[in-house]
Amino acid sequence: MDKKTPSRKSGERDVVIVGGGISGAALAFGLAGKGCKVTVLDAPTRTNMASRTNVGLIWCQSKFLHLPEYARWGFMSSRLFPELVRELEEISGLRVPVNFTGGLIPVLGAEDFQKRADYIVKLREALGEYRGAVIERGELEKKLPKIPFGPEVCGAAWCEEDGVIDPLALLRAYRAALPRLGAEYVETMVLDVTPHAGGYRVTTRNGDYFCRRLVLAAGLANRRFARFAVPDLPVYPDKGQVLLVERLPMVMPIPVLGATQTFGGTVIIGFKHERVGHDSGVVPASVATEGRWAMRVWPELAKKRLIRTWSGLRVMPEDNMAIYSRLPGHPQVSLINTHSAVTMAAAHSRLLPDFILGGELPETARGMTLKRFGFAC
Structure with a gap:
C-alpha cells in the first residue's frame, strides 16, 4: 500500500519533483532552501532503483577525458560536499558517515x-x-x-578530491531535512504526467498533484513520463552487479574503486557496466570476473565469506554524460538524468535550483541539455 502523507492535492505547488531518489531529494533540498513550495513524489518500490548498486563513492578521477566539462562538473560537486554534509546533518539531525580522504x-x-x-x-x-x-x-x-x-x-x-559517503544515510538525511524546510515528501506510485491548464497534472495512486514547474528525476522512468514532449528519451538501463563480502576490521580509510569497504565493515565488489536491457538478473560469470579481479588486488578476500550478490539498473544517457534540460516546447519542465547521482548530489543541491526556477544552467553544465541529441529546447 502507498504511504498516506497529508497533502494539498487541491492546491498548486511551486514545484513537483517526480522521483525521490538521491537526485530528486538533492534538488528538493536546494529548492526548499530557497523557500519554494516543493512536493516530492516517490514510488514505494525498491526493486529497480539505481541505489541498489550504489557504493557511495564521490568519484571524479581518471574519467571523462572525452567530456571535459562533465569532468569539471564532478570536481565542482566534490568541492561542495563538505559544506553540504554539515548543513544536512544540522537540519536533519542525522549523522551522515563520509570520508573526504581521496x-x-x-x-x-x-x-x-x-x-x-x-x-x-x-x-x-x-x-x-x-x-x-x-x-x-x-x-x-x-x-x-x-x-x-x-x-x-x-x-x-x-x-x-575523491571520497566515499554512506548513500542510504545521505538519502535519509535529505528526506529528514525536507519537511523541516517546508517541503513535502509523498510515497506513492506516479501513473502519468500531462500538461494541464498552463501547468502540469501528475496523476498518482494518491490522487492528482498540480504544479507550474515540474521536475522529472525518476531515472529510467523518465522515458515514460517525458513522452508528452520526447517520444524516445536517449537514456538506457546500465546494469551493475555486485558482491558483498563479510564484515572485516576497518582497514580502508581511503576508498578503493572496485573493492570498497563500507562504513559497516563489509566489502562491496563491483565495477562492470552492461547494456542488457531491463534484465536485472545476476549472471554468475560476470560476478565471478569481478571476484577474480578483487582477489588479484587483495588476495585475503579469497578466504572471506561471500554474503550475497545482486544487481541493479542505473540510468545512463546515450553519450554517458548527464542530461540537465528543459523539455522541447515545455520550458517549465526540467529533466534530470545522471548515472552519478551521489557524486553530483552537491552540485544538484547547490547549483541547479536556479535553473529549475527558470534561470540559466551553470556555465559548466550548459552543454548537457537535450540539444546535443538534436532536440529544440
Missing part, C-alpha cells in the same frame, strides 16, 4: 600503470588542474598499510 584505483602490471599515467597527463592538460597522479606500490602501501596487496599490484591512480 580515492585509489589499483593498477595491475606495468602496461596498465603507463596507460593510467598517460590518461592522467591528458586529463590534467584538458582540465588545467588535476589533484592526483599515478603512485608506485610503496606509496600505495603507505596510504593503506593494513591491506596486503597482491603481487601483481604495482601502484594505483590517486586523486585527493
Whole structure:
C-alpha cells in the first residue's frame, strides 16, 4: 500500500519533483532552501532503483577525458560536499558517515600503470588542474598499510578530491531535512504526467498533484513520463552487479574503486557496466570476473565469506554524460538524468535550483541539455 502523507492535492505547488531518489531529494533540498513550495513524489518500490548498486563513492578521477566539462562538473560537486554534509546533518539531525580522504584505483602490471599515467597527463592538460597522479606500490602501501596487496599490484591512480559517503544515510538525511524546510515528501506510485491548464497534472495512486514547474528525476522512468514532449528519451538501463563480502576490521580509510569497504565493515565488489536491457538478473560469470579481479588486488578476500550478490539498473544517457534540460516546447519542465547521482548530489543541491526556477544552467553544465541529441529546447 502507498504511504498516506497529508497533502494539498487541491492546491498548486511551486514545484513537483517526480522521483525521490538521491537526485530528486538533492534538488528538493536546494529548492526548499530557497523557500519554494516543493512536493516530492516517490514510488514505494525498491526493486529497480539505481541505489541498489550504489557504493557511495564521490568519484571524479581518471574519467571523462572525452567530456571535459562533465569532468569539471564532478570536481565542482566534490568541492561542495563538505559544506553540504554539515548543513544536512544540522537540519536533519542525522549523522551522515563520509570520508573526504581521496580515492585509489589499483593498477595491475606495468602496461596498465603507463596507460593510467598517460590518461592522467591528458586529463590534467584538458582540465588545467588535476589533484592526483599515478603512485608506485610503496606509496600505495603507505596510504593503506593494513591491506596486503597482491603481487601483481604495482601502484594505483590517486586523486585527493575523491571520497566515499554512506548513500542510504545521505538519502535519509535529505528526506529528514525536507519537511523541516517546508517541503513535502509523498510515497506513492506516479501513473502519468500531462500538461494541464498552463501547468502540469501528475496523476498518482494518491490522487492528482498540480504544479507550474515540474521536475522529472525518476531515472529510467523518465522515458515514460517525458513522452508528452520526447517520444524516445536517449537514456538506457546500465546494469551493475555486485558482491558483498563479510564484515572485516576497518582497514580502508581511503576508498578503493572496485573493492570498497563500507562504513559497516563489509566489502562491496563491483565495477562492470552492461547494456542488457531491463534484465536485472545476476549472471554468475560476470560476478565471478569481478571476484577474480578483487582477489588479484587483495588476495585475503579469497578466504572471506561471500554474503550475497545482486544487481541493479542505473540510468545512463546515450553519450554517458548527464542530461540537465528543459523539455522541447515545455520550458517549465526540467529533466534530470545522471548515472552519478551521489557524486553530483552537491552540485544538484547547490547549483541547479536556479535553473529549475527558470534561470540559466551553470556555465559548466550548459552543454548537457537535450540539444546535443538534436532536440529544440
